[in-house]
Amino acid sequence: MQSGIRSLGYLGLDVSNVEAWDNLLQKVFALQLREERVGGAWQYKMDRHRSRLSLHPGDADGIAYAGWELESKAALAAHVDSLKAASIEVSPLSEQECADRAVASGVVFQDPVLGLRTELFHGAIVECRKFQPPRAINGYVTGEQGMGHFVMMTSRLQEAVDFYANVLGFSMSDTMDFGPPAQQSKLVFMHCNLRHHSLALMTPPPGAPDGELNHIALTMRDFDDVGYAYDIVREEGIPVLMTLGKHSNDLATSFYVANPSQSAIEMSWGGIEIGEDWVVRHYDDTKIWGHAMYMPPRPLD
Numbered sequence: 001m002q003s004g005i006r007s008l009g010y011l012g013l014d015v016s017n018v019e020a021w022d023n024l025l026q027k028v029f030a031l032q033l034r035e036e037r038v039g040g041a042w043q044y045k046m047d048r049h050r051s052r053l054s055l056h057p058g059d060a061d062g063i064a065y066a067g068w069e070l071e072s073k074a075a076l077a078a079h080v081d082s083l084k085a086a087s088i089e090v091s092p093l094s095e096q097e098c099a100d101r102a103v104a105s106g107v108v109f110q111d112p113v114l115g116l117r118t119e120l121f122h123g124a125i126v127e128c129r130k131f132q133p134p135r136a137i138n139g140y141v142t143g144e145q146g147m148g149h150f151v152m153m154t155s156r157l158q159e160a161v162d163f164y165a166n167v168l169g170f171s172m173s174d175t176m177d178f179g180p181p182a183q184q185s186k187l188v189f190m191h192c193n194l195r196h197h198s199l200a201l202m203t204p205p206p207g208a209p210d211g212e213l214n215h216i217a218l219t220m221r222d223f224d225d226v227g228y229a230y231d232i233v234r235e236e237g238i239p240v241l242m243t244l245g246k247h248s249n250d251l252a253t254s255f256y257v258a259n260p261s262q263s264a265i266e267m268s269w270g271g272i273e274i275g276e277d278w279v280v281r282h283y284d285d286t287k288i289w290g291h292a293m294y295m296p297p298r299p300l301d
């Protein structure tokens, strides 16, 4: 099936410490907090879309939902047919849910492997007013590449890959081994547009929870904005999971900070794009240089 999924439209997170999250998202990532609390959610803008990242305060921590954008109502209907053919229960998003997500229409289902609430939508509301970050940045790479990527941990790696490829139409970008030989994780990177990966799946590292979020990643347009943010991380004593470094597969330069929900956020720049002539390869490490791991996460010296 040809992928009708165009991009990662939005993510929702359950958070138990919304103030700490807000500090991280505004101070380090310069995301714009919307004034309106939609359904109690703290919503953040990173471009002209009404909202890309929503925090839902409560007792829990973890990913609440992922929203994937389709180009049309017809593409949405075709995906519903594919899901139903795979015996997956699909429901329409209610009018209220569509209003909360700022989309024309959509559907929701539970990913049968990860158990993740997954939404497919079309008709995102785009605001004419410019994105207004809390400090001057040159903006994020979004548009047809979507909001960024996220990585889920699962012990049922092959089943998850098969679902995203065969039912939702994602294509494989590459695969990778991560960690020392005795504790190795396997990663599979998948794309649905020019962005090297909008989704990656990995076997859980030792002690990490199965079926949970590993990290989300946002991509800066300007490398200096990554540098400025890295300075802020050091000055503010924000716990770092991986220092500045360059990935081996997509050649993105990035750093990872711990977030208040025991997962991570990556800020990246400069990854390569998927072309017509893409060839799937396997990498024996995640990095070319840098990315020293701080475990447990701790502030930079």
Ligand SMILES: [Fe+2]
Binding pocket: 149, 151, 215, 216, 217, 266
């Ligand atoms: Fe990443």
